[in-house]
Amino acid sequence: MPTPVQISDTEHPNANVQVLKVERPYYEQHQFNNALYYDNSKDKKQVCSNPLAKFHPLNMMLSMFPILSWLPKYDLKRDLISDMIAGFTVGVMHIPQGMGYALLGSVPPIIGIYTAFFPVLVYFIFGTSKHASLGTFSVISIMVGKVVLRYTGIYEPMHVVSSLCIVMGCFHIIMYGIRFGVLSSLLSDALVSGFTTGAAIGVLTSQVKDLFGIKLTQVLGKYEIVLNWYELLGKLPSTNLVTFGISVLTITVLVLNNELLKPRLSKLCLVPMPIQLIAAVGGTLASGYFDLAKNYNVTVVGHIPTGIPAFQPPDLDLSRHLIVDGLIIAIVSYTITVSIAVTFAKSNNYEIDFNQELLALGASNICGTFFSCLPLSASLSRSQVQVLTGGRTQLTSIVSCSILICVLLWIGPFFEILPKCILASIIVVALKGLLVQVKDFFRFWNISRLDAIIWLATFLAVVIVSIDVGLLVGIVLSVASISIRSLKPYTCLLGHVPNTDLYLDIKRYKAAQEIESIKICHYCGSLNFASRSNFKSELCSLIGIDAIELTRSKPSQPIDTNCIIIDFSALSYIDPSGVLSLQQLINDFNRLSIKVYIAGASCPVYEMMKRCDLNEKPDGSFNFFPTIHDAVHHAKEKLVLIPVITEIPSKLTADIGINIIPPSDVYRSITHF
Known part of the structure; x- marks a missing residue:
């Protein structure tokens, strides 16, 4: 029998604040899609469609002559x-x-x-x-x-x-x-x-x-x-x-x-x-x-x-x-x-x-x-x-x-x-x-x-x-x-706020702490033929590793980064050129024994990457995850188990009202350090 999501109140160091702990399994992207019945068939548009299918003479008349819409409703007494x-x-x-x-x-x-x-x-x-x-x-x-x-x-x-x-x-x-x-x-x-x-x-x-x-x-x-x-x-x-x-x-x-x-x-x-x-x-x-x-x-x-x-x-x-x-x-x-x-x-x-x-x-x-x-x-x-x-x-x-x-x-x-x-x-x-x-x-x-x-x-x-x-x-x-703004998007390194599922810019939030041997990179904007070069340079600059250069020559010093998580939650668009560039960068990091995970990609971005044959690797060196927290948990799973707990103000519980019961084959144990 699968274990449901457990929701319970708990105390907070600040007595005036009530929090809600939500325990859930962590997912890889394909498990997340299966568990929540992901279906993209509705987004597939017909290549050829009848241009007159949506034509309606009355709607067209009202659209071209707005006076026909507002004048009959005119309020003489009020206006x-x-x-x-x-x-x-x-x-x-x-x-x-x-x-x-x-x-x-x-x-x-x-x-x-x-x-x-x-x-x-x-x-x-x-x-x-x-x-x-x-x-x-x-x-x-x-x-x-x-x-x-x-x-x-x-x-x-x-x-x-x-x-x-x-x-x-x-x-x-x-x-x-x-x-x-x-x-x-x-x-x-x-x-x-x-x-x-x-x-x-x-x-x-x-x-x-x-x-x-x-x-x-x-x-x-x-x-x-x-x-x-x-x-x-x-x-x-x-x-x-x-x-x-x-x-x-x-x-x-x-x-x-x-x-x-x-x-x-x-x-x-x-x-x-x-x-x-x-x-x-x-x-x-x-x-x-x-x-x-x-x-x-x-x-x-x-x-x-x-x-x-x-x-x-x-x-x-x-x-x-x-x-x-x-x-x-x-x-x-x-x-x-x-x-x-x-x-x-x-x-x-x-x-x-x-x-x-x-x-x-x-x-x-x-x-x-x-x-x-x-x-x-x-x-x-x-x-x-x-x-x-x-x-x-x-x-x-x-x-x-x-x-x-x-x-x-x-x-x-x-x-x-x-x-x-x-x-x-x-x-x-x-x-x-x-x-x-x-x-x-x-x-x-x-x-x-x-x-x-x-x-x-x-x-x-x-x-x-x-x-x-x-x-x-x-x-x-x-x-x-x-064009200039699209070529110079906002990028930053994210750190983890202890005891939460929050990952914030380490330069702006002092409470955010980098996780040892894991680099979490946030990229905001679009990734296309014009910005792909800047994407590579920004990513390598953030983590301090020039993957392209190091793959050509043997590293002079050991690399202390085992995993790179790229947060694509703010990526609005990616084209085939951007996917190809991303795939090449992933391969370069994999040659250095560095795993690469993509987290939080929107459905259109995820579907474009899949259509361009950017798939999970069987050896686990590359994978997709629905959130950064899931990716971090997966990266550390073999080292130590961590809690997957989200704290939500209790006033939002009335708006939730849903118990998600994942399939038993994707449920993982949740224990503390």
């Missing part, structure tokens, strides 16, 4: 009032921001209002984020502006923007089709932070001329930011003092509101003061009263058309020349939108569909192509306001669009005499959240020097060279960092 308040507030913010960001894109201010209306209606149908406020965004606008300026004098600005939108939309749709959303993880936090901070410097640089009332020479290509600042410093004496005074006054009012008034008002009223709109309206009234454009040479917005823009197809011939620019901006807009969407999805306990966001952006940009819109992106500042004012669902965007349609039909011409320096001031103050990301460099430096280097290199490339080069540098370094 409608909150969505209306948030939508009204965000709609008001769209007016000054849209006009300002349109100027960044080198297009008329009304284009920013178009962008906050037509594409947003499409995103309402396809998008999965409840809180991301779509429309214009500073980084995307300045990237578009560079493309527009490059073709100035050859094509009309709106022809360039429309052609760029269709290219971006097509790229988003293609990326949706190839499931590119899963690759968004390649854009690390360090890359996004460094890139957006550098882009914020570019946005600030583009607005300085309007703040000072200075006209600068347009610089196309590389080193634009550096050259603009050089020219600006030379032209400071020609500053328009009235324009500069309006800029200082506007920035001061906006900063005082954001830092002092806004926090106090938020405690008294849910809806924040629309200070940006107040600044725009006040500036327009002052400009009309004092006739700033005529009397003081202050630059104003100019003509703003009313009504809905005419349906205008893009210039497909021009689109062929914008493929590279369209791809870069498409990736950046997707990255920014998804980053913002994920941030608010986590804080509000829901998930977004990364791949569906590509379809939403693609459809929105293609729609915007025909209605004179800028490329679409989410805005962090508007999204924050949308959350703070209680927005709950995508219906918020419909409310904001209803505000904007009034501007398009009737209110637009009112802002024709608005000074551009006020819009520039609004943009500069809104950049604060991006500019303070400079502190992220020091945070990354304390966490990971490699991430800090990625941040700094991306930032400097954006500021000194150009935005597209900076993005390329960041992506290359991020991918390279993944």
Whole structure:
């Protein structure tokens, strides 16, 4: 009759701690598999499968059109009032921001209002984020502006923007089709932070001329930011003092509101003061009263058309020349939108569909192509306001669009005499959240020097060279960092904590003690064709034995290591090249009369090694074990019997409730030293 696992309470030196002793047999891997009915047949995938087997038209429809899932479940009593308040507030913010960001894109201010209306209606149908406020965004606008300026004098600005939108939309749709959303993880936090901070410097640089009332020479290509600042410093004496005074006054009012008034008002009223709109309206009234454009040479917005823009197809011939620019901006807009969407999805306990966001952006940009819109992106500042004012669902965007349609039909011409320096001031103050990301460099430096280097290199490339080069540098370094980390995994020697089954890093845990004549090596990461050489060198370095060299020449000194246990519990993947390298290393150690045991390998790793014919050796010089403790026990079995006891807090006993009775032919006696 097999003996069951024995579970009993015992005392602990600390009277306040209760422990549980579990006695069990130790196993070799094949015995463990047999005893617990191991079966890997479910993991064997069919080589050929029917691609339509899992196709279901209704599921596909719900996936492509998320509105069909959430709108029927909309709670009018709970959500409608909150969505209306948030939508009204965000709609008001769209007016000054849209006009300002349109100027960044080198297009008329009304284009920013178009962008906050037509594409947003499409995103309402396809998008999965409840809180991301779509429309214009500073980084995307300045990237578009560079493309527009490059073709100035050859094509009309709106022809360039429309052609760029269709290219971006097509790229988003293609990326949706190839499931590119899963690759968004390649854009690390360090890359996004460094890139957006550098882009914020570019946005600030583009607005300085309007703040000072200075006209600068347009610089196309590389080193634009550096050259603009050089020219600006030379032209400071020609500053328009009235324009500069309006800029200082506007920035001061906006900063005082954001830092002092806004926090106090938020405690008294849910809806924040629309200070940006107040600044725009006040500036327009002052400009009309004092006739700033005529009397003081202050630059104003100019003509703003009313009504809905005419349906205008893009210039497909021009689109062929914008493929590279369209791809870069498409990736950046997707990255920014998804980053913002994920941030608010986590804080509000829901998930977004990364791949569906590509379809939403693609459809929105293609729609915007025909209605004179800028490329679409989410805005962090508007999204924050949308959350703070209680927005709950995508219906918020419909409310904001209803505000904007009034501007398009009737209110637009009112802002024709608005000074551009006020819009520039609004943009500069809104950049604060991006500019303070400079502190992220020091945070990354304390966490990971490699991430800090990625941040700094991306930032400097954006500021000194150009935005597209900076993005390329960041992506290359991020991918390279993944390779570097995989080639330099965490390895250490493990020691045994007496009277437990714990094996810990001897450099970090002083209580862990090395076992005489046994070396236990922990390897974390993956073992593949790229990392196999490093695996060999790290393992030999840890145990102090160069197996490859010693097998070629007779050892000059006796080797005091009889067994090496390799802990593969943290090995995530091994390929055939890695298995072959491991097999060669095992043979080298065996020639030195050193046994090698592998412990804790996960099922996929174990199965790969077995498929590559890495099997237990009959003479016991190589074997697999389910845990380090089993391997240690086997290594010492012929010398002395040791206890196999695991101590578990007694509060976990209620969660166990299982007596495992192993077959009698694998049960071993358990005795103390």
